[in-house]
Amino acid sequence: DSYLVDYDTRQTNVTDTSLVLPAYRYGGCIAYRAPYHWNKENSNYLTSEGKDRSNGHTTRGRWCAMFGPTEQGDATLAILCHPENRDAPQRMRVWPDGKVFFNYVPIQETGWELKPEEPSTMRYRVVISNGKADAEQLNSLWNQYAAN
Structure with a gap:
């Protein structure tokens, strides 16, 4: 069994000028730093x-x-990126050494201009489960999520 948490954000540039976010290696609407x-x-x-x-x-x-040990055994936290998000499937910030950090980065490859009064919605689903990551289960959960 898994716990599912939907994390949806809607942001609007409320100024009368565009906000330009330059391309950068990290930054976005959702991130995770593991234990x-x-x-x-x-x-x-x-x-x-x-x-x-x-x-x-x-x-x-x-x-x-992302998966690792807990006092009760291995655990996994997965983040699913909705296919309607900007630049989906989005690029990811993954730390190759040391601790676990993750970030979906919609500006990693190209910048983003947020025009005045233009809303931007980002949707993610967080999946928390026991054990190590199961690709088959996560693909199934993503397919269900993408259909919404």
Whole structure:
């Protein structure tokens, strides 16, 4: 069983001038920093494209799972990116060494101009489950989420 949390944001530029966000390696509407004791030796990432800690940074993915030990055994936190989000599937910030940090980055490759009074909506689903990441389960959950 998994816990599902939908995280939706809607932002509007309320000024009368455009806000230009330049391309940058991180920054976006959702990020995750894992428990302090998760490190390169006892945790990892798995993306929808089969990438991990060593090769996931700056790649695109429909979802990214991070997993590591807890007092009750391994646990996974995955973030699913809705297909209607800007620049979806979005590029990801993944730390290759040390601690676990993740961020979907809609400006990693190209900048973004937020025009006056133009709303921007980003949707993500957080999946929390016991055990290590299960690609088949996460693909199924993403397909269900994408249909919404």
